[in-house]
Amino acid sequence: MLPETRQARAAVEIARRLRRTGFESLLAGGCVRDLLLGREPKDYDVATAAEPERVMEVFPRSFGVGAHFGVVLVETEQEGERVLTEVATFRRDGVYSDGRRPDAVRYTSSAAEDAARRDFTINGLLLDPERALKDGDIRDAVLDFVYGLEDLQARRIRAIGAPENRFAEDHLRLLRGVRFAARLGFAIEEQTLAAMLAMAPALGRVSWERIRDELTRMLTEGRARRAFELLAETGMLSVVLPEVERMRGVEQPPEFHPEGDVWEHTLRLLAQLEPGCSATLAWGALLHDVGKPTSFRRAPDRIRFDGHVEVGVRIAAEIARRLRFSNDDGAQIAALVANHMRFGDVMRMKDSTLKRFFRLERFAEHLALHRMDCSASHGKLDNWEYAKRRWDVTPEETIRPARMVTGRDLIAAGFSPGPQFTEVLRIVEDAQMDGAVATREEALALALREMQKTHTMHADENDG
Numbered sequence: 001m002l003p004e005t006r007q008a009r010a011a012v013e014i015a016r017r018l019r020r021t022g023f024e025s026l027l028a029g030g031c032v033r034d035l036l037l038g039r040e041p042k043d044y045d046v047a048t049a050a051e052p053e054r055v056m057e058v059f060p061r062s063f064g065v066g067a068h069f070g071v072v073l074v075e076t077e078q079e080g081e082r083v084l085t086e087v088a089t090f091r092r093d094g095v096y097s098d099g100r101r102p103d104a105v106r107y108t109s110s111a112a113e114d115a116a117r118r119d120f121t122i123n124g125l126l127l128d129p130e131r132a133l134k135d136g137d138i139r140d141a142v143l144d145f146v147y148g149l150e151d152l153q154a155r156r157i158r159a160i161g162a163p164e165n166r167f168a169e170d171h172l173r174l175l176r177g178v179r180f181a182a183r184l185g186f187a188i189e190e191q192t193l194a195a196m197l198a199m200a201p202a203l204g205r206v207s208w209e210r211i212r213d214e215l216t217r218m219l220t221e222g223r224a225r226r227a228f229e230l231l232a233e234t235g236m237l238s239v240v241l242p243e244v245e246r247m248r249g250v251e252q253p254p255e256f257h258p259e260g261d262v263w264e265h266t267l268r269l270l271a272q273l274e275p276g277c278s279a280t281l282a283w284g285a286l287l288h289d290v291g292k293p294t295s296f297r298r299a300p301d302r303i304r305f306d307g308h309v310e311v312g313v314r315i316a317a318e319i320a321r322r323l324r325f326s327n328d329d330g331a332q333i334a335a336l337v338a339n340h341m342r343f344g345d346v347m348r349m350k351d352s353t354l355k356r357f358f359r360l361e362r363f364a365e366h367l368a369l370h371r372m373d374c375s376a377s378h379g380k381l382d383n384w385e386y387a388k389r390r391w392d393v394t395p396e397e398t399i400r401p402a403r404m405v406t407g408r409d410l411i412a413a414g415f416s417p418g419p420q421f422t423e424v425l426r427i428v429e430d431a432q433m434d435g436a437v438a439t440r441e442e443a444l445a446l447a448l449r450e451m452q453k454t455h456t457m458h459a460d461e462n463d464g
C-alpha cells in the first residue's frame with residue numbers, strides 16, 4: 001500500500017497517465033527506499049520512458065528543469081492543492097570528464113539502464129505504482145535491477161557498479177554515501193568504503209557550495225555525530241574541513257572536560273543536534289572550539305587554550321567564506337563562536353550587560369549552543385538555566401528601551417557633537433536598563449553630569 005498523501009497521489013496519477021500513452025513509468029529513487037524502510041518519503045519522483053517533450057504534451061501545466069538532464073516538473077491538483085512532481089526520463093549517463101556532470105545524457109527506454117546510472121543500490125530501486133496500490137507486500141511491486149533490496153535488508157550502502165569508477169565520475173557521491181550511511185544508520189560495504197578512502201582527495205575538485213550543502217544536510221538530519229565520524233574515518237574531513245580534522249587528538253584539561261579531546265567534545269555536541277535544526281546553529285556547534293588546536297598550550301598548572309575564541313572566530317569566518325555562506329549566515333556562525341564563553345559570566349553580569357548580551361541576533365541559538373556545550377562536557381547547566389530564565393522574563397522593550405535622552409538634548413544643552421556623545425548616551429542607556437534612572441528628567445540630569453565630567457577631563461588633559 002502507498003501512503004494517502006497528496007505527493008504520493010500526484011506521482012501515482014502522473015505515472016498512470018503516462019502509461020496510458022504507452023510509456024513505462026515508475027516511482028524511483030529515494031521515495032522507494034524510504035517506503036520500503038517505513039519512513040515518510042520527502043518527495044516522490046517519477047521515472048519514465050517518455051521523453052521530456054512527450055511529458056510536457058501530456059501535462060500542459062509543466063515545465064522543463066535542467067532540460068538536458070531530462071527532468072520535467074509536472075503540476076497536478078490533489079484535493080484542491082497544487083502539487084509539483086519531478087518526472088525524469090530514463091537515461092544512461094555518458095562519459096564524465098569533469099568529475100561532476102556527464103558530458104552527455106542519453107535517453108533510454110530501459111528502466112534497468114536508468115537504475116544502473118544511479119548512485120547506491122538502495123537508491124536504485126524502482127516501484128510499479130499500480131501494483132503498489134494493491135493490497136499485499138509492497139516488495140512485490142519493486143523492480144530491483146541492482147540488488148538494492150538485499151542491501152536494504154542488510155542495512156548496507158553499496159555503490160552500483162565499480163565503486164571507484166562511480167566516485168570518479170561524480171565526486172559528490174562520496175559525501176552522499178556518508179550522508180545516507182549516517183542518516184539510515186547503515187554500514188558502508190567494504191569495497192565501497194575502500195573506494196571512498198582512495199577517492200577522498202578528489203573532493204578537492206567539488207565546488208564549495210555543493211560541499212557546503214551536503215555537510216549542512218548531514219548536520220541537520222539528526223545523525224550528525226555519525227556523519228562526522230564517517231567523514232573522519234574515510235579521510236574526507238581533512239579534505240573538506242582540515243580545520244576540524246585538526247581537533248582530533250587535541251587533549252583538554254580533564255577537570256573541565258572529562259569526556260576527552262576536542263574532537264570527542266565536538267562530536268558530543270553534534271550528537272545533540274535535532275533533525276531539522278537551524279543550519280547556523282549546527283555549524284556553530286561544529287566550529288565553536290575550532291580555535292583550540294592552534295591555541296593549545298601546556299601551562300605549568302594545566303592545559304590552556306588562551307585566546308581560542310578570537311582564533312576560532314577568525315577560522316570560522318574563513319570557513320564560512322570558503323564555503324560561500326551568505327554574509328548573514330557567516331556572521332551568525334562567527335557570532336556563535338565569538339560568544340560561546342560569555343555564558344560563564346552571566347550570573348555576574350549587570351542587568352545592562354546581560355541585556356546587551358540578549359541583543360545578539362538569534363539569541364536563542366546562542367542559548368542552545370551553550371546548553372549543548374555544557375552537556376557535552378561537565379554537564380552542569382546552572383549558567384544556562386540562569387540565562388534562559390532571565391531571557392524568558394525580560395520583555396523585548398526592556399532589551400532595547402526607547403531612549404530617554406538623545407544627542408539633540410545634549411546639543412540643546414549647549415554641547416557640540418563629538419565622540420563623547422556616544423559614550424555618554426551609552427552610559428545613560430545602561431543606567432536605564434539597570435533601573436538607575438526611571439524618568440527623562442533623571443536621565444537628562446545624568447547625561448549632563450557625565451558630559452561635564454568628560455569636559456573637565458578633556459580640559460585637564462589640555463592643561464597638562
Ligand code: ATP
Binds near residue numbers: 042170
Ligand atoms: P533525499 O531523501 O535526501 O532526497 P534521495 O535518494 O531522494 O534522498 P535525491 O538527491 O533527491 O536523493 O536524488 C534522487 C535520486 O536520484 C537518488 O535516489 C538517486 O537514485 C539519484 N541520484 C541523485 N544524485 C545522484 C548522483 N550524484 N549520482 C547518481 N545518482 C544520483
Ligand code: MG
Binds near residue numbers: 030043
Ligand atoms: Mg529526494
